[in-house]
Amino acid sequence: MNKAKAYSAASATSPLAPATIARRDPTEHDVQIEILFCGICHSDLHYARDEWHDVLPAVYPCVPGHEIIGRVTRVGSAVTKFKLGDLVGVGCLVDSDGTCPHCKAGLENFCPSQVLTYGGPDRHKTAPVTYGGYSDSIVVDDRFVLRIPSNLDLAGAAPLLCAGITTYSPLRHWGVTKGKKVGIVGLGGLGHMGVKIAHALGAHVVVFTTSPQKKEDALRLGADEVILSRNADEMKKHAGSFDFILDAVSADHDINAYINLLARDGNITLVGAPTKPLAVSAFGLILGRRSLSGSPIGGIAETQEMLDFCGRHNITADVEVIPIQKINEAWGRMVRSDVKYRFSIDMASLKAE
Ligand code: NAP
Ligand code: ZN
Numbered sequence: 212m213n214k215a216k217a218y219s220a221a222s223a224t225s226p227l228a229p230a231t232i233a234r235r236d237p238t239e240h241d242v243q244i245e246i247l248f249c250g251i252c253h254s255d256l257h258y259a260r261d262e263w264h265d266v267l268p269a270v271y272p273c274v275p276g277h278e279i280i281g282r283v284t285r286v287g288s289a290v291t292k293f294k295l296g297d298l299v300g301v302g303c304l305v306d307s308d309g310t311c312p313h314c315k316a317g318l319e320n321f322c323p324s325q326v327l328t329y330g331g332p333d334r335h336k337t338a339p340v341t342y343g344g345y346s347d348s349i350v351v352d353d354r355f356v357l358r359i360p361s362n363l364d365l366a367g368a369a370p371l372l373c374a375g376i377t378t379y380s381p382l383r384h385w386g387v388t389k390g391k392k393v394g395i396v397g398l399g400g401l402g403h404m405g406v407k408i409a410h411a412l413g414a415h416v417v418v419f420t421t422s423p424q425k426k427e428d429a430l431r432l433g434a435d436e437v438i439l440s441r442n443a444d445e446m447k448k449h450a451g452s453f454d455f456i457l458d459a460v461s462a463d464h465d466i467n468a469y470i471n472l473l474a475r476d477g478n479i480t481l482v483g484a485p486t487k488p489l490a491v492s493a494f495g496l497i498l499g500r501r502s503l504s505g506s507p508i509g510g511i512a513e514t515q516e517m518l519d520f521c522g523r524h525n526i527t528a529d530v531e532v533i534p535i536q537k538i539n540e541a542w543g544r545m546v547r548s549d550v551k552y553r554f555s556i557d558m559a560s561l562k563a564e
Pocket of ligand 2: 252253254255277373374
């Protein structure tokens with residue numbers, strides 16, 4: 212067993228604070244990683260503050276973080292894919308049963324026995340639950356370790372491990388290509404990755420934002436048009452015209468306004484996971500034979516495909532790099548939609564603790 216430095220939450224209401232945690236010694240299939248950067252996802256905050264209590268109750272102490280980039284420092288005897296010094300990533304999953312139909316299809320994100328990077332059952336019994344990437348090291352089964360293309364900036368590549376795959380997967384699943392009109396709702400961490408990826412896929416990209424000051428950024432990130440979603444007249448002009456809309460909003464909002472913008476047979480997919488259920492008007496769906504669906508992160512093979520795609524297109528997140536000591540302030544800003552467009556923690560700052 213080895214010890215790692217981390218930031219953890221002791222309860223739903225306590226701020227994140229320095230802690231020492233246990234990490235297992237690598238077993239034969241494990242990779243030990245020195246964490247260099249970890250992105251801050253809104254899910255970290257939803258979970259640690261127990262906002263998803265009814266679906267995914269939080270367990271404490273909680274060490275969040277599932278957008279991990281680091282360097283391999285040790286490998287188990289059976290590991291052949293990675294060697295010391297490799298730059299690697301870890302996303303939201305660290306284990307699955309490997310035998311269910313989902314795993315066999317490469318869709319570990321649907322495995323009923325999947326283990327989340329934090330708050331999941333620790334099958335190695337090193338700790339009560341798995342601890343995430345707000346830490347200086349982690350030990351992960353090699354099946355859940357990803358390769359990072361060498362041309363990508365590391366601080367900006369970290370958010371690809373969650374925000375990148377969570378937007379790439381539904382955009383691909385719903386056939387977003389050149390000639391499709393695609394809406395992205397909410398220009399936060401996920402939303403801005405959605406814009407970059409949909410643009411790289413060749414779609415006509417329209418951003419919906421509640422923040423007028425984000426308009427210019429949206430265009431720079433790859434949007435063809437920007438709509439202020441609180442302006443009903445602007446919204447109306449696009450009625451019935453979208454092939455696909457990706458909703459990446461973290462809080463309660465009116466989803467019917469977006470359903471009405473879909474074309475016949477259009478789809479809106481929720482990746483944003485607000486605490487309260489959203490109200491859906493049956494008529495919006497019925498009249499255009501439209502559909503509403505959701506999408507969870509992505510499988511490991513697709514995550515590697517997304518990383519390679521981002522490598523080819525030189526796509527990373529626009530990040531504000533922070534020392535871990537600013538984590539509580541960063542979470543406060545995230546709640547106020549004041550992030551451009553992802554925080555990435557420079558884990559070298561943990562050395563000062
Ligand atoms: P984020 O960076 O905080 O972005 C959320 C954005 O939503 C904000 O920037 C804002 O965009 C918009 N928004 C916030 N409050 C709003 C309100 N009251 N009304 C309308 N719009 C509002 O969060 P994120 O990290 O991108 O995560 C977004 C959501 O996805 C979270 O709920 C997170 O838990 C979820 N998530 C899901 C998955 C999955 O697998 N499905 C994976 C990761 C994250 P504007 O300023 O542009 O309006
Ligand atoms: Zn996430």
